[in-house]
Amino acid sequence: MSELSFKNKVVVVTGAGGGLGRVYAIEYAKRGASVVVNDLGGSLSGSGSNARAADVVVDEIKNKFNGIAVANYDSVSDNGENIIKTAIDNFGSIDILINNAGILRDVSFAKMSPKEFGIVIDVHLNGAYKLTKAAWPYMKKQKFGRIINTASPAGLFGNFGQANYSAAKLGLVGFSETLAKEGYKYNIMVNSIAPLARSRMTENVLPPHILKQLGPEKIAPLVLYLTHDSTKVTNSIFELAAGFYGRIRWERSSGQIFNPNEKYFTPEAILNKWSQITDFQDKTFNKTQHPYQLSDYNDLTTKAKRLPFENDQGSIKVDSLKDKVVIITGAGGGLGKSHAIWFAKYGAKIVINDIKDPASVVEEINQRYGSKTAIADTHNIITESQQIIENTIKEFGRVDVLINNAGILRDKSFLKMTDEEWYSVLQVHLFATFAMCKAVWPVFLKQNSGYIINTTSTSGIYGNFGQANYAAAKAAILGFSRTLAIEGQKKNIKVNVIAPHAETAMTKTIFSERELRNHFDASQVSPFVVLLASEELQKVVGKKGVNGQLFEVGGGWCGQTRWQRSPGYVSLDPHITPEIIKEHWNQVTSFPKTKSINPSSTQESSMAILQSVQKAVAEMSLGGGDSGDSGSNTNPNDRIFSYSSRDCILYNLGVGATSKELQYVYENDDKFQVLPTFAVIPGMNALASISMDELVDNFNFAMLLHGEQYFKLNQFPIPTKGKLKTSGEPLQVLDKGGKAAVVVGKFQTMDANTKKPVFYNESTVFIRGASVPGNKQINKINEREKFAIQSFKVPTDRKPDFEAEFETAKDQAVLYRLSGDYNPLHIDPMVAQSVKFPKPILHGLCTLGITSKILFEKFGVFDELKVRFTSFVFPGDILIIRAWKIPNTKIIIFQTFDKCRDVTVLDNAAIKLVDDTVKSKL
Numbered sequence: 001m002s003e004l005s006f007k008n009k010v011v012v013v014t015g016a017g018g019g020l021g022r023v024y025a026i027e028y029a030k031r032g033a034s035v036v037v038n039d040l041g042g043s044l045s046g047s048g049s050n051a052r053a054a055d056v057v058v059d060e061i062k063n064k065f066n067g068i069a070v071a072n073y074d075s076v077s078d079n080g081e082n083i084i085k086t087a088i089d090n091f092g093s094i095d096i097l098i099n100n101a102g103i104l105r106d107v108s109f110a111k112m113s114p115k116e117f118g119i120v121i122d123v124h125l126n127g128a129y130k131l132t133k134a135a136w137p138y139m140k141k142q143k144f145g146r147i148i149n150t151a152s153p154a155g156l157f158g159n160f161g162q163a164n165y166s167a168a169k170l171g172l173v174g175f176s177e178t179l180a181k182e183g184y185k186y187n188i189m190v191n192s193i194a195p196l197a198r199s200r201m202t203e204n205v206l207p208p209h210i211l212k213q214l215g216p217e218k219i220a221p222l223v224l225y226l227t228h229d230s231t232k233v234t235n236s237i238f239e240l241a242a243g244f245y246g247r248i249r250w251e252r253s254s255g256q257i258f259n260p261n262e263k264y265f266t267p268e269a270i271l272n273k274w275s276q277i278t279d280f281q282d283k284t285f286n287k288t289q290h291p292y293q294l295s296d297y298n299d300l301t302t303k304a305k306r307l308p309f310e311n312d313q314g315s316i317k318v319d320s321l322k323d324k325v326v327i328i329t330g331a332g333g334g335l336g337k338s339h340a341i342w343f344a345k346y347g348a349k350i351v352i353n354d355i356k357d358p359a360s361v362v363e364e365i366n367q368r369y370g371s372k373t374a375i376a377d378t379h380n381i382i383t384e385s386q387q388i389i390e391n392t393i394k395e396f397g398r399v400d401v402l403i404n405n406a407g408i409l410r411d412k413s414f415l416k417m418t419d420e421e422w423y424s425v426l427q428v429h430l431f432a433t434f435a436m437c438k439a440v441w442p443v444f445l446k447q448n449s450g451y452i453i454n455t456t457s458t459s460g461i462y463g464n465f466g467q468a469n470y471a472a473a474k475a476a477i478l479g480f481s482r483t484l485a486i487e488g489q490k491k492n493i494k495v496n497v498i499a500p501h502a503e504t505a506m507t508k509t510i511f512s513e514r515e516l517r518n519h520f521d522a523s524q525v526s527p528f529v530v531l532l533a534s535e536e537l538q539k540v541v542g543k544k545g546v547n548g549q550l551f552e553v554g555g556g557w558c559g560q561t562r563w564q565r566s567p568g569y570v571s572l573d574p575h576i577t578p579e580i581i582k583e584h585w586n587q588v589t590s591f592p593k594t595k596s597i598n599p600s601s602t603q604e605s606s607m608a609i610l611q612s613v614q615k616a617v618a619e620m621s622l623g624g625g626d627s628g629d630s631g632s633n634t635n636p637n638d639r640i641f642s643y644s645s646r647d648c649i650l651y652n653l654g655v656g657a658t659s660k661e662l663q664y665v666y667e668n669d670d671k672f673q674v675l676p677t678f679a680v681i682p683g684m685n686a687l688a689s690i691s692m693d694e695l696v697d698n699f700n701f702a703m704l705l706h707g708e709q710y711f712k713l714n715q716f717p718i719p720t721k722g723k724l725k726t727s728g729e730p731l732q733v734l735d736k737g738g739k740a741a742v743v744v745g746k747f748q749t750m751d752a753n754t755k756k757p758v759f760y761n762e763s764t765v766f767i768r769g770a771s772v773p774g775n776k777q778i779n780k781i782n783e784r785e786k787f788a789i790q791s792f793k794v795p796t797d798r799k800p801d802f803e804a805e806f807e808t809a810k811d812q813a814v815l816y817r818l819s820g821d822y823n824p825l826h827i828d829p830m831v832a833q834s835v836k837f838p839k840p841i842l843h844g845l846c847t848l849g850i851t852s853k854i855l856f857e858k859f860g861v862f863d864e865l866k867v868r869f870t871s872f873v874f875p876g877d878i879l880i881i882r883a884w885k886i887p888n889t890k891i892i893i894f895q896t897f898d899k900c901r902d903v904t905v906l907d908n909a910a911i912k913l914v915d916d917t918v919k920s921k922l
């Protein structure tokens with residue numbers, strides 16, 4: 001494949017003095033681009049400014065790569081336009097913009113100051129806005145542009161201590177989606193990436209063995225691929241780290257429709273169908289979708305209205321809102337007013353906040369539901385949020401529910417959008433939501449309960465033409481809310497988000513009058529909001545409750561929206577290139593039904609990424625033999641293992657053979673042979689054909705230990721070269737008290753040409769920290785070999801018939817691994833430490849190989865072997881092998897003891913001799 005060139009392209013990379021940005025800048029320059037390396041030169045906390053960081057990168061580009069680059073030291077949020085000007089002044093255009101600069105101000109929401117919130121929004125979101133705004137006219141004019149905005153898993157899912165950062169990062173996603181829609185016809189492609197990379201930011205947060213895999217050089221190839229002029233990908237979000245590349249997209253449930261009449265479309269009716277709302281199966285009236293825009297409400301409302309007038313009210317009455325105190329912002333009309341009336345209907349006391357005219361709503365409510373049901377409040381929600389809370393407590397004595405509903409619109413195509421239009425929309429939506437939540441938070445913390453319902457919009461979720469400001473603000477509210485939900489969980493504070501399909505001004509811009517009459521009705525949203533603030537819903541849903549969730553509601557339809565991620569592509573290539581990404585694009589972006597996942601937290605998402613990487617490492621570590629062969633009727637789980645005398649010698653050396661034993665180490669020796677335990681090697685090579693990560697929950701490859709092994713030899717002597725085919729399948733998948741999982745796999749190995757059986761293995765792995773839910777357990781114990789599940793206790797009434805000592809070499813594992821088990825646990829001190837071993841341990845099969853070599857030489861050929869690995873061995877330890885002949889049988893029971901650690905390491909173990917009268921025939 002020809003190299004993707006960036007010759008004659010002008011690239012601006014912000015925050016390029018280090019980490020990700022630096023690597024981007026270098027990679028672009030190496031491929032011929034002219035690069036503006038922007039960096040303020042500040043420390044991680046954003047203070048100070050020296051020109052060094054950007055200069056160093058520019059020098060590196062010029063001197064080391066003979067590339068073209070110029071430094072810029074402006075702050076993205078203060079002088080973003082200047083950075084673009086640097087590109088124009090020096091190189092005459094701007095083609096590719098990578099908004100990468102960022103700062104952190106991590107602090108719990110309770111302690112977060114408005115300044116800490118504001119500055120993070122300013123650098124990430126306003127910074128990206130400033131640069132994009134300045135670049136946009138050039139890109140539009142030249143009909144070419146590529147923009148990458150840097151989101152984060154914290155933005156997608158929320159993250160403790162990062163309310164500011166989550167808001168900014170998801171805000172960037174909403175912003176990008178809108179730009180993608182507006183830019184498409186001008187060949188401006190806009191995408192977001194959510195990388196989990198090793199950088200100054202992550203260094204303090206992640207453990208070293210994980211950090212090791214998270215190099216920025218693994219992020220850059222996707223960014224370069226996405227921004228190449230031959231790439232037409234737009235409006236997409238990617239999660240990536242450590243060689244994993246996946247796409248993440250919205251998934252909207254088919255949901256539930258109700259007849260949307262005021263009498264029977266109630267919180268009770270919605271509660272009665274809650275499981276349907278959050279159900280992501282297709283239904284007759286609607287499908288689960290992966291949309292780029294809001295639901296087809298025309299269709300849904302029409303169907304909803306055809307339903308019987310009476311919605312089933314179920315058996316649970318919602319009465320927990322009686323005398324609860326609810327603050328609703330922007331409640332002087334529209335949705336807010338409707339919410340207020342519905343809360344009043346359910347017995348709540350309401351603070352009607354609106355800078356315009358709350359009095360008429362108050363009057364209406366008090367007339368209908370009794371005086372003092374509602375009070376008016378005209379404080380400014382951005383600057384006077386504290387007074388609103390104080391006023392509420394003064395009047396009603398408490399606050400239970402906060403509904404952030406107020407908003408404004410300043411719709412304009414991005415080209416024409418003014419700074420005032422951008423900032424004012426952010427102020428009223430995002431900063432007001434922040435200020436109101438901030439003011440009510442201590443009250444909720446103190447009373448150990450509270451409900452917040454924030455209002456996003458389908459424009460925020462999917463982006464919308466002419467609403468870059470609104471989409472950014474609304475998406476930011478969602479990211480912000482998710483972090484609040486996480487932080488509030490322990491204190492019983494529930495934070496959820498709705499995207500109502502009934503926003504006066506917005507709907508007016510989208511729908512015709514007729515359509516509006518058909519389904520613009522605020523009262524079709526409010527019952528859902530009342531339910532979200534009720535205790536009844538939390539009780540019905542159970543332990544975790546409804547928290548941090550996003551719902552789309554309107555016109556009688558209610559649905560839930562969440563993330564869905566592709567299984568993605570993992571490259572273990574140490575030098576991943578954009579070309580490799582291009583070649584595997586289909587894998588990066590396709591969403592096969594059974595393998596796509598729905599991560600719901602930063603931890604879940606990151607763990608799933610790292611597990612995909614570990615799985616790939618495991619597949620490679622454990623031999624990773626070719627799957628199948630080119631013939632027809634091949635099972636994808638089959639693994640081909642070709643070997644030669646060289647592999648036999650390597651194996652023999654790994655389990656203790658020396659130059660004094662030519663039969664094991666010299667292929668021209670008359671008695672050249674491979675030891676019987678070689679039988680485990682093709683099985684081990686096929687271990688990766690069993691997807692442990694799918695069989696058990698919380699799979700972590702580094703936590704996997706070899707537990708037991710059984711094998712049977714169908715042929716002896718074992719051929720010293722050949723092509724073998726092994727098929728693997730799980731026989732048992734069991735949970736060990738929720739603390740570990742045990743997986744037993746069977747591996748049938750045959751000669752790939754003659755199809756004659758050669759070996760049969762049953763291998764047990766013990767996975768610490770993993771669990772197996774009831775419905776995933778497998779127990780085909782009846783299919784297991786008798787010898788494999790037999791118990792072999794050493795006779796305690798007599799001394800062993802045989803005893804031998806063997807000193808393992810310090811480099812035993814280093815040598816043994818070359819037979820195909822490249823598990824880093826046996827060589828990488830960092831990996832070993834991460835799973836609580838002080839240093840790398842020896843392969844269980846190496847200890848077994850050493851032991852059975854000695855037994856083989858003493859007792860002769862055996863055709864069955866079974867062992868349990870009871871403790872680990874460090875390379876260099878001295879082993880004591882003990883064996884007992886069981887009278888009148890062909891069975892030898894054995895045990896291996898680690899003299900240095902004073903512990904039995906192989907136990908419950910036996911071999912079955914082929915002929916107990918002869919020694920090794922060899």
Ligand SMILES: CCCCCCC[C@@H](O)CC(=O)SCCNC(=O)CCNC(=O)[C@H](O)C(C)(C)COP(=O)(O)OP(=O)(O)OC[C@H]1O[C@@H](n2cnc3c(N)ncnc32)[C@H](O)[C@@H]1OP(=O)(O)O
Nearest residue numbers: 683684705706707708736763766823843844869870871872
């Ligand atoms: C061909 C396939 C190749 C596979 C390759 C694998 C990749 C390799 O690179 C990995 C390795 O080589 S790891 C090195 C070798 N293995 C070891 O060092 C493990 C040694 N064993 C231990 O540490 C403990 O026994 C330990 C930690 C395993 C268990 O100890 P405890 O947690 O103390 O367990 P315990 O409380 O005694 O028992 C709990 C339940 O688990 C069952 N169990 C115990 N040891 C087992 C073992 N070794 N294998 C299988 N099951 C085992 C117990 O029976 C008990 O079950 P139940 O609750 O049902 O009674």
